[in-house]
Amino acid sequence: MSLPELPYRHKSKPARLSLRRQLLVWLLLPQLVLWVAAAGVSYHVALRYANIAIDHSLWQSSKALARQVKPLGGGLFIDFPRAAQQILEEDPDDMVFYMASTPPGKFILGNRNLPPVPADQPIVRNQPFFYDGQLAGHIPVRVAALYVDYGAPEKPQLLLVQVAKGVSAREQLAREILYATALPLSLLMVATSVLVWWGISRGLTPLRRLRRLVENRNARDLAPIELESAPAEVRSLAEALNALLVAVNHSIASQRRFIGDAAHQLRTPLAGLKSQTELAMEETDVNKLRERLRLVQTSATRSIHLVNQLLTLARAEPDQERALLRAPVDLTRLVRETTAEAVPRALQAGIDLGCEADVPPMLTAGNSALLREMLMNLIDNAIHYTGKGGAITVRLIRDGEFAAIQVEDDGPGIPEEDKVRVFERFYRVAQTGSGCGLGLAIVQEIAHRHHASVTLQDAVPHGLLVTVSLPLEGD
Numbered sequence: 259m260s261l262p263e264l265p266y267r268h269k270s271k272p273a274r275l276s277l278r279r280q281l282l283v284w285l286l287l288p289q290l291v292l293w294v295a296a297a298g299v300s301y302h303v304a305l306r307y308a309n310i311a312i313d314h315s316l317w318q319s320s321k322a323l324a325r326q327v328k329p330l331g332g333g334l335f336i337d338f339p340r341a342a343q344q345i346l347e348e349d350p351d352d353m354v355f356y357m358a359s360t361p362p363g364k365f366i367l368g369n370r371n372l373p374p375v376p377a378d379q380p381i382v383r384n385q386p387f388f389y390d391g392q393l394a395g396h397i398p399v400r401v402a403a404l405y406v407d408y409g410a411p412e413k414p415q416l417l418l419v420q421v422a423k424g425v426s427a428r429e430q431l432a433r434e435i436l437y438a439t440a441l442p443l444s445l446l447m448v449a450t451s452v453l454v455w456w457g458i459s460r461g462l463t464p465l466r467r468l469r470r471l472v473e474n475r476n477a478r479d480l481a482p483i484e485l486e487s488a489p490a491e492v493r494s495l496a497e498a499l500n501a502l503l504v505a506v507n508h509s510i511a512s513q514r515r516f517i518g519d520a521a522h523q524l525r526t527p528l529a530g531l532k533s534q535t536e537l538a539m540e541e542t543d544v545n546k547l548r549e550r551l552r553l554v555q556t557s558a559t560r561s562i563h564l565v566n567q568l569l570t571l572a573r574a575e576p577d578q579e580r581a582l583l584r585a586p587v588d589l590t591r592l593v594r595e596t597t598a599e600a601v602p603r604a605l606q607a608g609i610d611l612g613c614e615a616d617v618p619p620m621l622t623a624g625n626s627a628l629l630r631e632m633l634m635n636l637i638d639n640a641i642h643y644t645g646k647g648g649a650i651t652v653r654l655i656r657d658g659e660f661a662a663i664q665v666e667d668d669g670p671g672i673p674e675e676d677k678v679r680v681f682e683r684f685y686r687v688a689q690t691g692s693g694c695g696l697g698l699a700i701v702q703e704i705a706h707r708h709h710a711s712v713t714l715q716d717a718v719p720h721g722l723l724v725t726v727s728l729p730l731e732g733d
Contacts, residue, residue, distance in 0.1 A: 393422060594615050604637075644721075
């Protein structure tokens, strides 16, 4: 019994704010903070000026009340008519409380429940001072206090006059000022928000245009993007995209050229292989059949060699740089082992292959497999082009901070006009054009990936000297 197929669940991506929303948030959030701060400052400023107004009123009241207390004989005469008292107390929501006393606390008239003078307040005559307190322990009031002298000049007495007023009027005034200030600030904030939204929309227009240009393009269209009238930031982005498009176009062109050349190069040995196979199937003579099979083997060997060269070149491509595993490589050991591995092929071709690597270990940072492939290609090229009876010498020498791997042969060499072109893929020198034309191209690609250089020189008296200079690691 088969299990029921489970429905595919799309893995939701975390929601991300668009650039427009991010700009709006980061531009409007400070405005909101400033609006709240401005409202708070406005309230405290209004409260301060309300206190100033109330303090001034209380000061005038305390002075007026002090003038109504006059000495009479050995006592005090208080000229405080009932009408004046009614005026002070007529507003139940904003009542004025008063009290006159002779220190240290002898009550004369008024409201006994007024908050006392703070203990740390010094006595300064004829100079009012103000403080906050609570009437009867629960009504917040603002109090103005005034010390005055009365009696004979040679023996003055001290009188304390206190006038208090509830803070409800002060807070009401502060709220009214806050409301009067907050409304224009709110309208200004709304207008500013609209302007910010409009400005962001206008500023993001080049980005939207760039997005449309990219979205509406055909996948094969790698032409540069034209945004000359855009701001500098968007133009820089377009230039970066154009540089990327140029690199991609170059890479695609190289790949197409490489694929086309590879197909062309493979077609010839495969066609020959097919023809020799067909002829071998029709052959009845054993000797001729053996000759046909030998030709089939030659074509197959050439095809395998070409495929291996193509795979090596693909591994050495610049876009494989990230996949390159680097480690310290002992060049002395690598040169000796690779040369020894090539000796049987050289003997089979009738060539004397020697190695001069009697030097201490030299370390370079690189990929040992690719470096071995590079040296093997140099030796194979020399074996292929030197001819029977020739000699090849592989050397390793130190040149300052570099190690030089040299492969010298006494073959026909390479003409001066061809020394640059032999590094091109599938290029063959005219008089020696039997190879696949990839050997030196592979050598150069691997050398470049190891930050090395490749030079070609004429050997003395004849032949070719190839030198690969690799940077050494610090001792």
